[in-house]
Amino acid sequence: MQDGGACQEILCNMVQKEESDVTMPASAAPKLRGRPKAYDRDAALKAMRQVFWTKGFSATSLDDMSAATGMNRPSLYAAFGDKTEAFRAVLKDYIDDARPLYLAAFRTPAPLRESLMKVYETSIAIYHNPQAQGMGCFMIGAALTDVKRDPEVGEMILSALKDMEAGFIRRFEKAKEAGELPADADVKALARIASSGHNTISVRMRAGESVDDIRQYLTQMVDVMVR
Amino acid sequence: MQDGGACQEILCNMVQKEESDVTMPASAAPKLRGRPKAYDRDAALKAMRQVFWTKGFSATSLDDMSAATGMNRPSLYAAFGDKTEAFRAVLKDYIDDARPLYLAAFRTPAPLRESLMKVYETSIAIYHNPQAQGMGCFMIGAALTDVKRDPEVGEMILSALKDMEAGFIRRFEKAKEAGELPADADVKALARIASSGHNTISVRMRAGESVDDIRQYLTQMVDVMVR
């Protein structure tokens, strides 16, 4: 969690692509040889994310993926490899999309309390998919199950969690420097609490708790953290 | 989280049964009519728990369940209904098994700090299945995915989470009365933090974090909570 441009989109509906290769020198638009692809790789990832998010890896069939993306199976294979690899790609894409959103929340200048709530609100915005209520975090609510099947998934999740924690640590350090926290405050411990709160949103949201209740939950936690 | 006898077993290996119907008057051993069951319902639940815990609902086949329990499919159906109902039964059984363990941890007389750590150690003992590393909480690591397929699963999980939180609340209230906490301590907020910490174990353990790291994590959190 160190860099990345700010992104204003809500994570779940991020579908459009921006043809970012305008000023690129050469290798960006290589003018491929054969029949042009009929699909947009990024849009396909988002579409699959939606399915995996709701049904999980194992309950999602290639037919589901095919229907969601509009790609036929051979194209899916050519683009993403087998189901396991496709799932990894979706997970990575999810994490890569979320990261800048959180970074933006962390960066926005605000007092500690608001800053923390801004991060949590980012999560809520991501987890509260308008198309389907109560999705929770994709990593925790849908990918975590598959850790035993594919350990790489576990590594990705753990790394993302630690990344998030690092973000909280930096924010608390800054707060300490700014005198928003007592000089003897345990920054790491606070970050773990904040991070735990973040996990709780993921879980409880997926389990069906209302957004209002979750907000109240978080507010109370923040009250203890900043005091 | 109000009652329940203390149970010394580690949750995951609880298989033996105790023929608890000794002093019961009549209806306990009704001397059933037909061919006697060749399976032990409780043992079967534990066996299925193991499979569901590792693979999740969708990746678990009836063949898996059959192999784990030693029951053939018709018997599975007669005993538990279809796969969805069997999963619910397993989840309920898991929660029912865990509850008294936590209650015992909460009840054991100890200073607040040790008391909290005792609860967390209970979780670690449950989640750290000796047969398979890094299982995490069954509810969060394996059942949470299936909330969209079966909302009843979500209700069970949420209720168990709140139940756990209630346990923390009561412990903090007791601590307050005993003068272990300042008189103005926000008991509910503390309970939410403690509860969040509990969720974090579930997640990070499943994701593959080491038990040592998790213990350190929790110790730091507790330090902030009791101070």
Added chain:
DNA sequence: TTTATTTTGTACTCGTTGGTACAAAATACT
């Protein structure tokens, strides 16, 4: 226009899936 190259789309394979029909087996009641 022809050829090389790449993607698409249809149609397949074949193992697995959840669920069930039905006869044999094992018990209690009469």
Added chain:
DNA sequence: AGTATTTTGTACCAACGAGTACAAAATAAA
């Protein structure tokens, strides 16, 4: 012993699973 009742075990089914072969289509290069 005979009958009613319940469980077991085998065998089966139709649907679905992931993955692939291959011809048609669409492009760039020659």
